Amino acid sequence: MGKRKKKTPAEIWCPYCGRKAMFRPASYVYGDDSIRPETFLYVCSGYPKTCDAYVGAHDHNLQPKGTMADSELRHTRIMAHRALDAIWKQGYMTRNETYAWMATKLNLRFKEMHIGFFSDYLCQECIKICEDYIKQQEQLNKKRGERIKRMSMAPGGKEERYAT
Numbered sequence: 001m002g003k004r005k006k007k008t009p010a011e012i013w014c015p016y017c018g019r020k021a022m023f024r025p026a027s028y029v030y031g032d033d034s035i036r037p038e039t040f041l042y043v044c045s046g047y048p049k050t051c052d053a054y055v056g057a058h059d060h061n062l063q064p065k066g067t068m069a070d071s072e073l074r075h076t077r078i079m080a081h082r083a084l085d086a087i088w089k090q091g092y093m094t095r096n097e098t099y100a101w102m103a104t105k106l107n108l109r110f111k112e113m114h115i116g117f118f119s120d121y122l123c124q125e126c127i128k129i130c131e132d133y134i135k136q137q138e139q140l141n142k143k144r145g146e147r148i149k150r151m152s153m154a155p156g157g158k159e160e161r162y163a164t
């Protein structure tokens with residue numbers, strides 16, 4: 001018998017308090033003016049009184065997009081996403097290269113490069129590596145710029161500059 005595609009919600013438990021997660025429409029958390037009310041979330045059954053952990057579900061198979069996260073971890077994951085996006089959006093690498101590069105840096109397999117599964121520690125590492133990389137690239141660009149400036153000011157420098 002072949003593997004049946006899962007279309008039923010997963011049974012997961014809150015990693016913070018151990019309560020069972022409830023499968024709820026996004027409006028349960030975001031309210032009725034949620035941007036995409038047809039999407040679903042896994043929400044801790046302690047929500048919102050005693051626990052605020054939840055995680056989004058994939059539309060196509062209803063499986064959780066990662067591990068349930070409290071507001072702090074959700075925020076850190078957003079920051080990690082932004083840090084990674086900055087690398088490829090600023091044109092240092094392609095999106096794929098960025099993810100492959102970060103996987104190597106974090107000692108993960110490429111298929112493990114899902115920020116939804118990242119711990120706070122991995123998020124912080126990811127952010128730091130991205131920030132260091134961009135800082136380094138900016139310094140290199142500055143040095144290159146200074147070299148071109150020096151060349152253009154030196155005698156015959158203009159020719160040299162235009163020759164390249």
Ligand SMILES: [Zn+2]
Nearest residue numbers: 014017044051
């Ligand atoms: Zn909980």
